[in-house]
Amino acid sequence: MTIGYNHLQATVHASRIAANYRLLLRAGTPLMPVVKSDAYGHGLEPVVCALEKEGATFFAVGAVQEAVQLRESGFAGRILALLGAQDDEEAEACFVNNIIPLVYRMDQLDMLDSCRLPGSAPVSIALKFDTGMARLGFPADQAAAAAKRLQRSPRLRTALVCSHLAAADEPDKEDFTLEQGRRFDAVLQDLRAGGVDGFQASLANSAGLLAWSELRRDLARPGISLYGGNPFHHTAWARLAGGLVQAMDVTAPVLQIRDLTAGTPISYGCTYTAPRDMRAAIVAAGYADCYSRVLSSPQGNGAAMQLHGRRAAVLGRVCMQMTAVDVTHIPEAKPGDQAFLLGGDGENAIRAEELADWWGTNSYEVMCVLGQNPRRHVQKK
Numbered sequence: 001m002t003i004g005y006n007h008l009q010a011t012v013h014a015s016r017i018a019a020n021y022r023l024l025l026r027a028g029t030p031l032m033p034v035v036k037s038d039a040y041g042h043g044l045e046p047v048v049c050a051l052e053k054e055g056a057t058f059f060a061v062g063a064v065q066e067a068v069q070l071r072e073s074g075f076a077g078r079i080l081a082l083l084g085a086q087d088d089e090e091a092e093a094c095f096v097n098n099i100i101p102l103v104y105r106m107d108q109l110d111m112l113d114s115c116r117l118p119g120s121a122p123v124s125i126a127l128k129f130d131t132g133m134a135r136l137g138f139p140a141d142q143a144a145a146a147a148k149r150l151q152r153s154p155r156l157r158t159a160l161v162c163s164h165l166a167a168a169d170e171p172d173k174e175d176f177t178l179e180q181g182r183r184f185d186a187v188l189q190d191l192r193a194g195g196v197d198g199f200q201a202s203l204a205n206s207a208g209l210l211a212w213s214e215l216r217r218d219l220a221r222p223g224i225s226l227y228g229g230n231p232f233h234h235t236a237w238a239r240l241a242g243g244l245v246q247a248m249d250v251t252a253p254v255l256q257i258r259d260l261t262a263g264t265p266i267s268y269g270c271t272y273t274a275p276r277d278m279r280a281a282i283v284a285a286g287y288a289d290c291y292s293r294v295l296s297s298p299q300g301n302g303a304a305m306q307l308h309g310r311r312a313a314v315l316g317r318v319c320m321q322m323t324a325v326d327v328t329h330i331p332e333a334k335p336g337d338q339a340f341l342l343g344g345d346g347e348n349a350i351r352a353e354e355l356a357d358w359w360g361t362n363s364y365e366v367m368c369v370l371g372q373n374p375r376r377h378v379q380k381k
């Protein structure tokens with residue numbers, strides 16, 4: 001969606017993303033940071049720039065267009081396009097810009113073969129196999145067939161072989177996850193037996209990296225953990241993501257403070273009535289700014305913002321550009337104050353996982369959509 005003019009401000013702390021990267025490196029596996037969807041709403045180029053300074057040289061974006069954008073920004077390292085080339089134009093863009101396309105269908109190999117390639121050197125591709133997610137990828141039992149087909153494409157060099165874990169964040173799906181690992185190993189074996197070799201193998205996302213040391217392989221692909229999200233929220237493994245720091249804050253200003261006498265309803269539909277004398281702050285953020293109407297009270301399961309270091313509960317319906325919050329216990333609240341929709345200071349900061357619970361979604365969606373608001377990047381803190 002495109003957001004019209006608004007008063008929201010997303011602040012991305014590059015130093016926190018760098019700190020998360022350093023923490024993840026301690027697992028001992030090289031990392032390919034996943035920066036698809038504008039780095040989960042944090043900004044593609046600034047995030048790549050921050051992680052490059054930490055030594056990252058290989059990044060995964062989604063669409064080929066994102067990869068081209070990253071290349072045109074001056075990034076000289078390796079780029080994987082997770083969605084692969086969709087047509088001849090994208091295939092050529094990959095080779096012209098030295099982007100590695102993910103390949104998951106046989107006809108994509110034909111398309112890549114028929115490209116007018118610059119020079120005569122081999123070009124790199126990555127193969128994706130499905131080992132249980134049933135989303136993108138060659139079926140695992142087609143590894144031998146893929147290897148055979150690749151013999152007819154001498155200029156395509158398989159630099160990377162990937163698969164994706166479906167449930168690595170769920171302790172009770174251990175059997176499923178380990179079976180994905182076994183299928184992935186069988187794929188690698190079939191490829192090598194068929195003469196495809198010299199590639200790096202990559203299986204683990206954030207949860208795989210943090211919870212499954214036996215599945216890390218050559219290169220892990222963390223996304224959410226880099227931005228401070230906890231993939232194990234609500235599970236017994238939540239502590240595995242300890243030490244990661246949320247990189248994004250989102251604020252909006254208070255427009256007005258209203259006194260509500262007991263019995264006064266507030267906002268559309270009069271869904272909330274003040275049970276006693278109260279004060280409400282009207283904050284300039286609503287569903288048009290990706291602060292979902294699902295966060296309305298009472299449906300919103302207790303959604304709140306942070307103001308002056310304290311929690312202010314949402315009152316009544318979230319509107320298009322405004323939301324009322326309870327500031328009865330925050331007497332210093334005044335117009336012009338900034339309310340945190342996400343993040344904030346101290347122990348009352350709004351965690352992406354908490355906001356996601358109120359919203360009925362996960363931290364990934366919270367970051368991707370709120371990050372579409374006007375955004376700035378700061379180095380410190």
Ligand SMILES: *Cc1c(COP(=O)(O)O)cnc(C)c1O
Binds near residue numbers: 036231
């Ligand atoms: C998004 C994505 C990742 C990153 O997953 P996280 O759970 O955010 O760590 C890794 N690999 C692939 C193929 C992805 O699409």
